[in-house]
Amino acid sequence: MVRRILSDEWAELRDIRLRLLTDVPWRVEHLAVEQAFTQAQWEERSRTDATSAARAGFVGCDWDGIVEVDDGEIEGLWVSPGHRRRGLATELLEAAIDWAAARGQGRVESWVREQNAPGIAAHAAAGFVLSGRVQQWPDRAAWQVHMFRVP
Numbered sequence: 542m543v544r545r546i547l548s549d550e551w552a553e554l555r556d557i558r559l560r561l562l563t564d565v566p567w568r569v570e571h572l573a574v575e576q577a578f579t580q581a582q583w584e585e586r587s588r589t590d591a592t593s594a595a596r597a598g599f600v601g602c603d604w605d606g607i608v609e610v611d612d613g614e615i616e617g618l619w620v621s622p623g624h625r626r627r628g629l630a631t632e633l634l635e636a637a638i639d640w641a642a643a644r645g646q647g648r649v650e651s652w653v654r655e656q657n658a659p660g661i662a663a664h665a666a667a668g669f670v671l672s673g674r675v676q677q678w679p680d681r682a683a684w685q686v687h688m689f690r691v692p
Contacts, residue, residue: 543601543636551587561619599636608633615651630663652686664689
């Protein structure tokens with residue numbers, strides 16, 4: 542089951558974000574920043590993910606997956622190792638797409654590392670296609686990401 546984060550789930554949001562940042566090596570620079578967040582900062586983030594008209598967070602399988610979408614762009618998608626390759630990432634993406642479409646956004650965009658074959662497959666299963674755009678991360682010239690969008 543995939544659902545939107547609730548306003549009072551700041552502790553769960555904190556825990557999954559820290560698990561995500563520990564598990565994903567190319568996001569490690571954000572780990573120290575988010576570890577230093579105060580309770581008030583986490584409370585504000587969960588309120589925003591739960592109630593904002595421009596941003597939303599969705600979780601699945603009892604907090605074993607998360608996606609956050611901000612103004613039509615996927616900002617983070619993660620599924621815990623024990624729940625991967627079961628369709629949860631696609632379900633999370635579909636929830637974000639449905640939410641954005643209900644707000645009149647014509648497309649949802651996402652950057653995915655080109656080496657992340659499971660991530661690319663999850664996006665394709667949710668209707669994303671390659672846009673042809675490629676960018677290099679400024680601090681990791683060897684790592685490229687592709688732009689996907691819902692047609």
